[in-house]
Amino acid sequence: MHRCDSAGFAIRLDDLRYKIGGRAVLDGITLHSSARRIGVVGRNGSGKSTLARLLAGLLAPTSGRIRIAGHDVFRDRRAALATVGILFQNPDHQIIFPRVGEEIAFGLRQQGLDKAQAAAGVQAVLHSFGKPHWQDAPVSVLSQGQKHLVCMMAVLAMRPQLLILDEPYAGLDIPTRRQLARHLHRIPARLLHISHDPADLAQSDQLYWLERGRIIAQGPPETLLPAFTAEMVRLGDLDDIADLPG
Numbered sequence: 214m215h216r217c218d219s220a221g222f223a224i225r226l227d228d229l230r231y232k233i234g235g236r237a238v239l240d241g242i243t244l245h246s247s248a249r250r251i252g253v254v255g256r257n258g259s260g261k262s263t264l265a266r267l268l269a270g271l272l273a274p275t276s277g278r279i280r281i282a283g284h285d286v287f288r289d290r291r292a293a294l295a296t297v298g299i300l301f302q303n304p305d306h307q308i309i310f311p312r313v314g315e316e317i318a319f320g321l322r323q324q325g326l327d328k329a330q331a332a333a334g335v336q337a338v339l340h341s342f343g344k345p346h347w348q349d350a351p352v353s354v355l356s357q358g359q360k361h362l363v364c365m366m367a368v369l370a371m372r373p374q375l376l377i378l379d380e381p382y383a384g385l386d387i388p389t390r391r392q393l394a395r396h397l398h399r400i401p402a403r404l405l406h407i408s409h410d411p412a413d414l415a416q417s418d419q420l421y422w423l424e425r426g427r428i429i430a431q432g433p434p435e436t437l438l439p440a441f442t443a444e445m446v447r448l449g450d451l452d453d454i455a456d457l458p459g
């Protein structure tokens with residue numbers, strides 16, 4: 214049902230920069246990949262969330278180029294909605310409707326489906342997750358993990374070719390993380406998973422290390438994650454948490 218095996222699908226970032234108040238949060242990112250599971254690892258403040266928002270077309274690059282499956286996702290919002298989905302760290306920043314069914318229908322309506330088509334899409338995704346009884350449930354009664362699942366269903370109902378995960382497991386307990394990960398593993402969309410936690414990224418096909426807005430290394434998880442972990446342990450012995458952005 215998903216359209217992820219289109220030939221030639223690629224993420225292409227060329228000399229991408231994003232500045233806030235004159236400071237480069239992302240600085241000359243070049244990344245070309247058609248891998249199925251891409252990981253981006255980086256510590257707090259390295260620019261991960263900014264990169265996620267740029268990839269989803271929610272921010273305009275200060276300079277450089279982003280193409281996802283050939284689309285300029287910031288300028289072409291219709292193409293972006295058909296191509297890229299994003300899950301944020303905090304579902305409370307994503308959910309805007311009081312009931313589960315309404316929340317899922319919203320994205321489908323944004324994609325141009327009429328009411329009946331959107332309702333069918335809501336039913337289909339709730340069934341595929343074994344949650345048809347959630348349709349009229351008030352979001353306010355759901356646990357944090359359940360809210361994450363609502364976001365996941367809402368995004369996947371839109372059938373993205375690429376799903377961007379911006380640390381969606383932060384703050385969740387181990388069973389909830391595992392259950393959400395299980396749902397994600399069975400979907401055919403490509404994944405670009407961004408995290409500070411090496412454990413989230415061990416299954417990546419291709420991994421990038423983001424540091425102070427730059428990609429400083431890339432490679433398979435077997436080599437890159439131990440190097441990243443060793444560096445994080447080394448930094449843990451210092452006190453650079455005291456440093457303010459300059």
Ligand SMILES: Nc1ncnc2c1ncn2[C@@H]1O[C@H](COP(=O)(O)OP(=O)(O)OP(=O)(O)O)[C@@H](O)[C@H]1O
Pocket residue numbers: 233238255256257258259260261262263264409458
């Ligand atoms: N709207 C903003 N205004 C000012 N500075 C910002 C803004 N958004 C991000 N930054 C700064 O840009 C840098 C990168 O932020 P970003 O949220 O992209 O990093 P991150 O790697 O996702 O961090 P974390 O893991 O802590 O969420 C940080 O120094 C942050 O303070």
